[in-house]
Amino acid sequence: MHKRHVVCSRGYSYEDCQATADWLLAQAAVRPQVAIVCGSGMGGLADTLKDQVAFNYKDIPNFPLSTVPGHAGRLVFGTLKGRPCVCMQGRFHLYEGYPVQKITKPMRIFALLGVETVILTNAAGGLNQDFKVGDIMIIKDHLNIAGFAGNHPLVGPNDDRFGVRFPCMSDAYDRDLQQLALDVGQDLGYGDFLRDGVYCVVGGPSFETIAECRMLHKLGADAVGMSTVHETIVARHCGMRVFALSLITNKAVMEYDSEEKANHEEVLETSRVRASQLEKFVSNLVSRIKPSKLSNS
Numbered sequence: 001m002h003k004r005h006v007v008c009s010r011g012y013s014y015e016d017c018q019a020t021a022d023w024l025l026a027q028a029a030v031r032p033q034v035a036i037v038c039g040s041g042m043g044g045l046a047d048t049l050k051d052q053v054a055f056n057y058k059d060i061p062n063f064p065l066s067t068v069p070g071h072a073g074r075l076v077f078g079t080l081k082g083r084p085c086v087c088m089q090g091r092f093h094l095y096e097g098y099p100v101q102k103i104t105k106p107m108r109i110f111a112l113l114g115v116e117t118v119i120l121t122n123a124a125g126g127l128n129q130d131f132k133v134g135d136i137m138i139i140k141d142h143l144n145i146a147g148f149a150g151n152h153p154l155v156g157p158n159d160d161r162f163g164v165r166f167p168c169m170s171d172a173y174d175r176d177l178q179q180l181a182l183d184v185g186q187d188l189g190y191g192d193f194l195r196d197g198v199y200c201v202v203g204g205p206s207f208e209t210i211a212e213c214r215m216l217h218k219l220g221a222d223a224v225g226m227s228t229v230h231e232t233i234v235a236r237h238c239g240m241r242v243f244a245l246s247l248i249t250n251k252a253v254m255e256y257d258s259e260e261k262a263n264h265e266e267v268l269e270t271s272r273v274r275a276s277q278l279e280k281f282v283s284n285l286v287s288r289i290k291p292s293k294l295s296n297s
C-alpha cells in the first residue's frame with residue numbers, strides 16, 4: 001500500500017517561528033532592519049558588527065545546528081555603520097541532511113523580527129569563462145533545478161500569514177539593491193572584480209562533474225553553489241527584499257584535460273583572501289540602504 005506523502009509543518013509553523021522570534025526579541029535589544037547570511041569562510045562579516053549580542057545556534061530554541069567547516073553557528077545582533085542588523089555566522093545546507101523547510105526557517109524568523117532586507121552571501125564555482133577566482137558576482141537571478149522537481153521550500157500547506165500560495169520570482173533579487181551594490185563597488189574601486197550573473201543551486205555535497213558544469217553553463221548559469229536560492233524564495237515569500245552575492249572561490253572544471261579539482265579548502269582560502277574587501281562592500285551597502293522604508297539612497 002502506498003503511504004500518502006504529507007509535508008509536516010511541525011517545527012516550521014508560524015507559531016514555531018514566532019516562538020523563536022519572541023525568545024530572541026526578549027534577549028536582544030537590537031531590532032534588526034537588515035539580516036545578513038555569511039557564506040563559507042565569510043563569517044568575519046559578523047565580527048564587524050558593533051555592540052554585539054551573540055547566541056550559539058545550540059542555545060536558540062528550535063534552531064538548526066551548523067555542521068560545516070567555515071560556518072561557526074552563531075547568530076549575532078548588532079549595528080553596522082549604525083544600522084541595526086542580525087547576522088548568521090553560518091548557514092544550513094540541504095546536504096547536511098536538513099529538510100529544505102528547516103534550512104530556510106531563519107528567514108521566517110527574521111521576517112517576524114521585523115527585518116525588511118536580507119543580504120545573502122555564498123561561495124560559488126565560476127561557470128562563466130570570463131570570471132576569475134576572487135570575483136564578486138552580484139546575483140541577478142537563479143536556477144532552482146531541485147525546485148522544479150519538487151524539492152522546494154514552499155511545498156506543503158501555505159500559511160497566508162507568511163505569504164501567498166504562488167509567489168512571483170521574476171523579481172526575486174531586488175533591482176534597486178543590485179544597482180546600489182554596483183555603485184558601492186565602483187566607489188570602493190572594485191570595478192575590476194565586480195560581475196553580475198545567474199546562480200544555480202545544486203544539492204551537493206559532491207562538487208559537479210565536468211558534464212554537469214557544461215550543462216549548467218549551457219542552461220544559463222554563471223556560477224554554481226549549494227545554498228542561497230532556498231533562502232531567497234522564503235525571504236521573498238514573506239515580503240523581505242533580497243540582495244545576494246557570490247564570491248567566485250574556484251573555477252568550475254569544464255575541460256577533460258584540466259588538472260584542477262574543486263575542494264572546500266580552496267573555497268575557504270579564497271574567502272579568506274577577499275574577506276576584508278567583502279566586509280567593506282557589505283557594510284557600505286548596508287549603510288546606504290535607507291533605514292525606514294529601506295529604499296535606496
Ligand SMILES: O=P(O)(O)O[C@@H]1C[C@H](O)[C@@H](CO)O1
Nearest residue numbers: 039040122123226227264267
Ligand atoms: O554556504 P555556501 O553556499 O557559501 O557554501 C559553499 C557551498 C558548500 O557549502 C561549500 C563548498 O565548498 O561552500
Ligand code: HPA
Nearest residue numbers: 123124125224225226262
Ligand atoms: O564549484 C562549486 N560547486 C558547488 N558549490 C560550490 N561552492 C563553492 N564552490 C563550489
